[in-house]
Amino acid sequence: MGDKRDIHLDLPAAVLRVIELLEDGGFEAYVVGGCVRDALMGCACSDYDVTTNALCSQMEPLFTAAGLRVIETGIAHGTITVLCEDLPIEVTMYRVDGPYLDSRHPESVSFTRDLREDLARRDFTINAMAYSPKRGLVDLYGGRDDLAAGVIRAVGDADKRFKEDALRIMRALRFAAQLEFTIESATAAALRENAPLLANIAVERCAAELVKLVCGPGFRMPIQDYTEVLGVVLPELLPMKGCEQNNAYHPYDVLGHTLVAMENIPAQPELRMAALLHDCGKPATYNDGGPNQFNPQQDRRHFYNHPAVGAKIARAALERLHYPRDFIEMVVFVVGEHDAYLKEDDVNIKQWLHRIGPERMSALLYMKHADISALDPRCHEWLPIFDRIRANMERILASGDCWSLAQLAVKGDDLIAAGVAPGPELGATLERLLDAVIAGEAPNEKAALIALIR
Ligand code: ATP
Numbered sequence: 001m002g003d004k005r006d007i008h009l010d011l012p013a014a015v016l017r018v019i020e021l022l023e024d025g026g027f028e029a030y031v032v033g034g035c036v037r038d039a040l041m042g043c044a045c046s047d048y049d050v051t052t053n054a055l056c057s058q059m060e061p062l063f064t065a066a067g068l069r070v071i072e073t074g075i076a077h078g079t080i081t082v083l084c085e086d087l088p089i090e091v092t093m094y095r096v097d098g099p100y101l102d103s104r105h106p107e108s109v110s111f112t113r114d115l116r117e118d119l120a121r122r123d124f125t126i127n128a129m130a131y132s133p134k135r136g137l138v139d140l141y142g143g144r145d146d147l148a149a150g151v152i153r154a155v156g157d158a159d160k161r162f163k164e165d166a167l168r169i170m171r172a173l174r175f176a177a178q179l180e181f182t183i184e185s186a187t188a189a190a191l192r193e194n195a196p197l198l199a200n201i202a203v204e205r206c207a208a209e210l211v212k213l214v215c216g217p218g219f220r221m222p223i224q225d226y227t228e229v230l231g232v233v234l235p236e237l238l239p240m241k242g243c244e245q246n247n248a249y250h251p252y253d254v255l256g257h258t259l260v261a262m263e264n265i266p267a268q269p270e271l272r273m274a275a276l277l278h279d280c281g282k283p284a285t286y287n288d289g290g291p292n293q294f295n296p297q298q299d300r301r302h303f304y305n306h307p308a309v310g311a312k313i314a315r316a317a318l319e320r321l322h323y324p325r326d327f328i329e330m331v332v333f334v335v336g337e338h339d340a341y342l343k344e345d346d347v348n349i350k351q352w353l354h355r356i357g358p359e360r361m362s363a364l365l366y367m368k369h370a371d372i373s374a375l376d377p378r379c380h381e382w383l384p385i386f387d388r389i390r391a392n393m394e395r396i397l398a399s400g401d402c403w404s405l406a407q408l409a410v411k412g413d414d415l416i417a418a419g420v421a422p423g424p425e426l427g428a429t430l431e432r433l434l435d436a437v438i439a440g441e442a443p444n445e446k447a448a449l450i451a452l453i454r
């Protein structure tokens, strides 16, 4: 079956060892799925999956006898994790999925002696290949050709596969974004057709796929061409499409502007999600402001208060998708403040640092840079301001200059010793002293600051 013996994949020694232990024990063993795909593309792989015809009860003793630690992660699904040279390797028995009744999970899983059946249950051709150093590549569905052509194609009947498990719809879009692949036409049609089934999938699982999608280099195609599909998970996207801005600064509709902003922000989950949602308040705040000073043919549309409205919409969306608390707070902050006016002088930067801290300040600067990059090129002359603000911020942070109460040379106790009554007044006084230090009106020295309150 492993016909393609000419192919040699570089695998970590730990993975080769696990395969060898199984083979020496008289079983078949292959690496399978994502790690084969990644190895064929020459990319780094984060998790290695091994598939074998050994039962869990048969593989465990082989690993423990070799001194490897075995973690019983999913015995019910035929999976154990072997720790080999600190690399966790998931080893799963050849498996077939029982009938799917709810477009979510199989009623049961059962085990098979035939690798072909295990590969047939996998989602896409590029994920349905197995490789053994001894027997070569097993590629029953043309995965290698699809990988070379950059195509996501369902294994078998696409419609049936998405009906079995609708998460595969999100996975298809996510892989398209991560790998910058196209989606084969029958797979694409079935994916659109079955999109409503995504409503049956646990929100956490859709949310995890969405983050991987927005962080992928090819996020534009799935967001632009499959907006309605993604809209099942994130309906907030739908009104952004076709929401024309037609003012002199905006050559794109809201979704088009959003995509360019995303292209101009680093591929980090919070930043990409903030860029995706930064203007989600625009459709609801649309206001036709009359003639445009640059081009009388166009009207000058406004979206008053859209950051605050957007922050509310974004919060509701992210909470519905059960993202982690810190993630939500960061994204909502950036959405809500993306129109903030930042200046490059040290006093202004320190005031912002005091108000929001370095992490949020950095995120906000990325957002503003991305937002302006997605405006009409006439506005791009503003971009260097944000580079200067970031450079100044980094200089301030490295210098140890005072911008926070933690750095202020007086503490609450010092003020009490100087006769200030404990209570809200104390906090307000510390804030006033910090303001004075930031503004350069007082040195950050205890005696000088105490003298100031007297
Ligand atoms: P990555 O780990 O890089 O996100 P992956 O392809 O390894 O990508 P996993 O979720 O780790 O994705 O799954 C491992 C393999 O299991 C896949 O390559 C695929 O063969 C199979 N698989 C995972 N999820 C599904 C699913 N919902 N339906 C069918 N097969 C799946």
Ligand code: MG
Residues within 6 Å of the ligand: 034, 035, 047
């Ligand atoms: Mg994986």
